[in-house]
Amino acid sequence: MIKANNNRHVFFLLTMVVFLWGVNVVSIKYLTNFFPPLALAPIRLCLASGLLLPIVFRRYGFQKLSSTEWLLVSTIAMFCIFLHQIALNLGLAATSGMHAVLILGLNPLVTTVLAGYLLKETFTWMKGLAIVLGFSGLLLVVSGSSQSGATLVGDGITFIATITFVIGSLFVKKATLSLSPLIVTAYSHGIGSIGLLILGLFINPVWSYTGSFSFWPIAILLFSSFMSTAVGALWWNTGIQQVGASTASLFQNGAPIVGILASAFFLGEELSWYHLAALILVLLGVILGTGVIDLPVRLISLKNRLLALFC
Structure with a gap:
């Protein structure tokens, strides 16, 4: 059992990560008004890598990787960074x-489902219920696409961003068996940023729009790159190292709530009943699917009594 008193600083860092990642979605949405989506991604990731790599080199030095480790890190870079950032920026635009x-x-829920399918983990009725709840929330969100700025295509591309990140995360689990999570994060960010930069050089006729070098776009760009992406990743990995992935995942479910509030506050988007209903369904699905909490003891007892009565 984890002693809360001894890990207050770690819980504080994980709480900050929730705020950073929740606000980051809104930050990227704002920045697409000043930078093309496929220019914004390499700019953000290059800035983040420029902060991550020196910190890692200072802490661990330059660590040589085996061919298998390079393959794992490159795969993570392809899915978690390269493909994810492309889909994320296009979707948010x-x-x-x-x-x-x-x-x-839906990220934690999809991770649980794919891990169960690919890694042959037991698929219980609880996970099945979680899938129904999670995708019901997704369908409810899509049905409200009449909201200004929302499109079915954009929702679909954003969902692809979720899938690519989840696939990459499965490789992260394998890579961290022999490498520090911090090294995996920094190296994959470096490789991914190079790929995005090369793609951007071929695709982008322009790299910025009018007003992009004003105070607020630059300030938010730096915040998104250094804090949400680089520092957020470092703090998240620190939390996993200190208290374990299962405990850290408890905090991740708060990011959508922060993002919803941030969208309403910073972007002026209107909160509707279906947003709140979808949020409840998604969070409930995530909680059940990841096994963060179990059914209350009384509910389990009631289920057993009903089974005994009819069996």
């Missing part, structure tokens, strides 16, 4: 911040 936050909130 084509949908509303609230829809993006809710769809990205």
